[in-house]
Amino acid sequence: MRKKLAAGNWKMNGTAAALEEVTALAGAHPRPVADILICPPATLIDRMAAVAKGTAIALGGQDCHAAHTGAHTGDIAAHMLADAGATHVILGHSERRTDHGETDADVRAKTLAALDAGLVAVVCVGETEGQRDAGETLNVIGTQLAGSLPDEGVTGATVVVAYEPVWAIGTGRVPTIEQIAEVHDFMRAELAKRFGDVAEGIRLLYGGSVKPANAAEIFATSNVDGALVGGASLKAVDFSAIISALEVA
Ligand code: PEP
Numbered sequence: 001m002r003k004k005l006a007a008g009n010w011k012m013n014g015t016a017a018a019l020e021e022v023t024a025l026a027g028a029h030p031r032p033v034a035d036i037l038i039c040p041p042a043t044l045i046d047r048m049a050a051v052a053k054g055t056a057i058a059l060g061g062q063d064c065h066a067a068h069t070g071a072h073t074g075d076i077a078a079h080m081l082a083d084a085g086a087t088h089v090i091l092g093h094s095e096r097r098t099d100h101g102e103t104d105a106d107v108r109a110k111t112l113a114a115l116d117a118g119l120v121a122v123v124c125v126g127e128t129e130g131q132r133d134a135g136e137t138l139n140v141i142g143t144q145l146a147g148s149l150p151d152e153g154v155t156g157a158t159v160v161v162a163y164e165p166v167w168a169i170g171t172g173r174v175p176t177i178e179q180i181a182e183v184h185d186f187m188r189a190e191l192a193k194r195f196g197d198v199a200e201g202i203r204l205l206y207g208g209s210v211k212p213a214n215a216a217e218i219f220a221t222s223n224v225d226g227a228l229v230g231g232a233s234l235k236a237v238d239f240s241a242i243i244s245a246l247e248v249a
Contacts (some may be wrong), residue, residue, distance in 0.1 A: 002032035003113075004201050004219075005226035006243045007122060008064065009235025010206075011092055014040050021050050024236035026055035033247045034226065037122075038233065039090050044077055051087025060088030060122065063096055068107035078110075078117035088120040090228070092148050094166045104147025115153040122160045122228065123148050124207070125187075129167035137179075138186050145190055156201020161187060162228040168208025170230060177221050180206055183222035205226060212241035219249035 010018075012240050029036060039060035042046050048059055048206030061081035065072050077079075082091055091114060092107035096109065107123060109117065114121040127137045127142035141163065149159065168174055184204050191199035208220055218224060226246055232238040 002083060002156065002201060002225045004246050004249070005037060005205060006034050006239070006246050007037040007060070007088075007090075007160075007162075007205060007226065007228045008039060008239055009093070009228055009230050010040045010044075010234060011062065011095070011111070011230060012041060013234055014044055016044075016047065018234070019044070019048060021234065021236045021239075022048055022051050022055075022057060025240055026052065028236065028240040029056060030101070032056050032243065033060045036243060037088055039088065039122075042084070044237055045084040045086050046132045048184065050127055052085075054155065058087045060084055060090060061086050061121075062090050062093065064089050064091070064110055064114055064117075064119075066106070068113070069104065070140050078113045078119055082117050082119055086119060088160075089114045090122045090124065090162075092144075094124065094164060094169060098166075104144055106123055107148040108150050110152070111148065111159070112150045115158050120158055120160060122162055122205070122229070124162045124164050125214060126164040126166050126169075126208070128191050129165075132165065132167065141183055141187060142190055145187060146194070149194075154195055154202070155198050160203045160205060161191070162205040162207045163187060164207035164228060170209070172209050174209050174214055174218070175220065177217060180218065180220045180224065184221065188223045212238055212245065215242045215245035216249065219246050 056230040064078040111121045127140040203225040210227045
């Protein structure tokens with residue numbers, strides 16, 4: 001049985017005042033059935049770790065560098081995230097791939113660094129609208145999965161895969177349930193081909209405009225083990241409703 005996971009990606013949002021959302025969320029879910037993860041900006045991780053201490057909320061970074069140390073101004077190494085209190089890191093988010101030109105090979109190197117630092121890697125894949133319209137979705141997802149995951153170290157305990165159609169992120173547009181199921185079933189099969197039985201334990205998240213109103217339907221979908229949530233994870237009341245929908249799915 002895969003444990004469900006509700007992951008919040010705060011992106012470049014949040015200062016100290018936002019820590020109260022974590023307190024509120026922890027209060028609303030003292031003994032959650034699902035795993036809860038918040039990935040705040042790196043500047044907040046250590047303060048959030050203090051607030052989340054003793055609660056069921058885990059913390060993650062939103063990116064890491066592939067190297068351990070060195071002359072990489074502005075970058076953060078995986079072990080530094082761990083040192084600040086993170087247990088997870090999002091890698092290969094489409095905004096990183098677009099804004100910073102990250103390739104599958106970059107994501108793979110970062111994933112190895114994350115695993116080396118003991119972090120769970122939440123590896124994101126997703127097609128653009130043009131690619132979907134061209135009938136390329138499964139090809140794109142297959143290529144990204146193959147290129148972004150390393151051969152070594154991938155288990156259900158170390159890697160989570162998030163399917164995030166680029167055109168659904170922050171747009172309020174969501175694929176049909178059939179489209180989500182098609183991609184998630186495909187990802188499970190691709191992972192099984194490559195990693196064998198281990199693939200059964202790898203959690204597959206859907207991400208892209210998940211809201212309290214559409215969460216239950218998405219969570220009832222084949223091979224959807226949770227969600228990666230952007231905008232709706234910023235407010236405890238919204239994220240809490242999504243977590244509750246996941247827990248009863
Ligand atoms: C995301 O950033 O990973 C995301 C899914 O954003 P949103 O929920 O706002 O679409």
